[in-house]
Amino acid sequence: MDKKRSQKFETLQKERLLEERQKSLTQIEELKKDDPFADPDHASDNAAIDTDVREQVGHDTIEAQIKDTQKRVAQIDVALRKISKNQYGKCESCGEEIPQARLKLIPEAANCLECEKRLRK
Numbered sequence: 001m002d003k004k005r006s007q008k009f010e011t012l013q014k015e016r017l018l019e020e021r022q023k024s025l026t027q028i029e030e031l032k033k034d035d036p037f038a039d040p041d042h043a044s045d046n047a048a049i050d051t052d053v054r055e056q057v058g059h060d061t062i063e064a065q066i067k068d069t070q071k072r073v074a075q076i077d078v079a080l081r082k083i084s085k086n087q088y089g090k091c092e093s094c095g096e097e098i099p100q101a102r103l104k105l106i107p108e109a110a111n112c113l114e115c116e117k118r119l120r121k
């Protein structure tokens with residue numbers, strides 16, 4: 001494994017991370033628009049119970065998706081900070097270098113595959 005990652009690789013990853021970050025933020029905005037609770041008529045309506053239930057389910061699903069996306073943005077931010085500190089690509093658990101193939105797949109990966117598997121258990 002190459003100990004020193006090329007500057008080019010990091011620059012590329014940074015571009016991708018920024019792009020992904022922007023995409024995620026746009027996605028959050030879109031999700032918020034889809035939220036039935038965001039409908040200004042919602043609060044005042046006296047819709048049937050089943051409509052309310054449907055809206056609740058839709059709201060919960062969207063809320064969960066927004067949370068997931070926000071988590072991803074936070075991970076991307078961490079990765080970007082690491083790039084600026086020249087610590088990008090190091091596994092947070094074992095300190096080993098994360099293989100480039102994995103970083104290409106998941107640019108914001110904080111752990112190597114082995115640690116990721118271990119942490120998920």
Ligand SMILES: [Zn+2]
Binds near residue numbers: 091092094113115116
């Ligand atoms: Zn590791």
